[in-house]
Amino acid sequence: MREEYLDPEYIPDILPHREGEIGEIFELLKPIVSGRRSTNLFVHGSAGIGKTAVARFVTRSFGEEGTRGIYVNCWYQRTEVAVLTEALRQLSYPVPRKGRSVDELVEEFVRNIEGEKIVFVLDEVDALTDDGVLYVLSRSPTPIGIMMIANDPYAMRHLDQRTRSSLSPMSIEFGRYSVEELYSILKERARLAFREHSDMAIKIAARLSYKHGSDVRYGLNLLLRAGRLAGKTGDSLSIEHVKAVDVKEDPKKEMRQGDLEGEHVVVLNALKQLNGSAPSSEVFTKYKEIEGKGAERTFRKYVKELIELQVIGAEDIPGRGKRRLLKVR
Numbered sequence: 001m002r003e004e005y006l007d008p009e010y011i012p013d014i015l016p017h018r019e020g021e022i023g024e025i026f027e028l029l030k031p032i033v034s035g036r037r038s039t040n041l042f043v044h045g046s047a048g049i050g051k052t053a054v055a056r057f058v059t060r061s062f063g064e065e066g067t068r069g070i071y072v073n074c075w076y077q078r079t080e081v082a083v084l085t086e087a088l089r090q091l092s093y094p095v096p097r098k099g100r101s102v103d104e105l106v107e108e109f110v111r112n113i114e115g116e117k118i119v120f121v122l123d124e125v126d127a128l129t130d131d132g133v134l135y136v137l138s139r140s141p142t143p144i145g146i147m148m149i150a151n152d153p154y155a156m157r158h159l160d161q162r163t164r165s166s167l168s169p170m171s172i173e174f175g176r177y178s179v180e181e182l183y184s185i186l187k188e189r190a191r192l193a194f195r196e197h198s199d200m201a202i203k204i205a206a207r208l209s210y211k212h213g214s215d216v217r218y219g220l221n222l223l224l225r226a227g228r229l230a231g232k233t234g235d236s237l238s239i240e241h242v243k244a245v246d247v248k249e250d251p252k253k254e255m256r257q258g259d260l261e262g263e264h265v266v267v268l269n270a271l272k273q274l275n276g277s278a279p280s281s282e283v284f285t286k287y288k289e290i291e292g293k294g295a296e297r298t299f300r301k302y303v304k305e306l307i308e309l310q311v312i313g314a315e316d317i318p319g320r321g322k323r324r325l326l327k328v329r
């Protein structure tokens with residue numbers, strides 16, 4: 001397993017399902033590239049839905065166009081002094097953190113960015129202990145594209161009137177991902193991280209992430225822990241591993257019969273048409289009759305997954321050969 005691809009800090013080269021937001025942010029910040037003032041932005045939305053990833057992606061892309069991207073997480077840099085010191089460090093003008101007054105730092109910052117094109121991200125902006133730095137940035141003689149991020153949609157209301165008016169940010173709400181979107185995001189990370197994995201395991205991880213507010217971080221963590229478990233036995237990542245991971249909810253409840261799709265449903269219908277109980281070979285015959293698409297091998301894979309999901313049960317039929325009786329649970 002290549003764990004780095006499941007690390008929440010990893011920024012993929014593309015961020016599927018955020019193309020719209022990325023495009024909008026680019027458009028609004030673009031004037032900075034030609035030295036003009038841009039609209040300031042306030043991005044908000046719940047945890048783990050790609051706000052930071054998009055911000056980092058945006059600053060990285062602007063960096064390639066000769067604009068300097070500064071990214072500060074205000075959870076770690078809470079004061080005006082801390083934010084400006086960190087910004088100067090990223091601009092390669094390091095100053096000692098101690099022994100400078102706020103005024104001196106502001107002066108130093110303003111002087112050093114003269115003639116530069118700056119996009120400045122303040123992540124977790126509501127963790128700032130004072131608004132001073134926001135005021136300074138919004139009033140800077142050199143135009144700065146300011147992008148603020150918070151979970152709380154009302155974070156801007158807590159700013160003082162003067163700062164709020166100088167910033168006049170445009171709000172961009174990041175919505176929740178759907179189960180399908182989560183699936184495709186996690187699937188891509190799984191493809192990078194695992195040599196082999198079961199598709200159904202990713203579907204379950206997506207569903208669980210959805211239950212947790214569409215938090216991608218939750219799904220990544222789940223896959224990481226399941227992957228470590230799989231690694232112990234040298235297996236490929238399976239539903240069993242995801243299920244075995246200590247999650248608060250019981251994953252088997254997450255995937256109910258009504259949530260199944262595609263060929264799994266056809267297999268289940270075949271079994272139901274046989275009064276809900278029949279030897280596997282008969283279920284396969286029925287499955288083909290009702291136009292199941294899979295060959296026998298694929299059929300067996302679907303059955304195995306349905307068993308793992310506890311949608312159907314299986315018991316060995318005594319006698320010669322390996323015959324199994326399948327039952328709807």
Ligand SMILES: Nc1ncnc2c1ncn2[C@@H]1O[C@H](COP(=O)(O)OP(=O)(O)OP(=O)(O)O)[C@@H](O)[C@H]1O
Pocket residue numbers: 007008009010011012014015016017018045046047048049050051052053054150151185216217220
């Ligand atoms: N559209 C996406 N495509 C690929 N990866 C994504 C996407 N959205 C989120 N992720 C990944 O999910 C993880 C969490 O995303 P991120 O850190 O951006 O969340 P956030 O919205 O900033 O959450 P918080 O409010 O808790 O800070 C990261 O690893 C990120 O790369």
Ligand SMILES: [Mg+2]
Pocket residue numbers: 051052053123
């Ligand atoms: Mg974040």
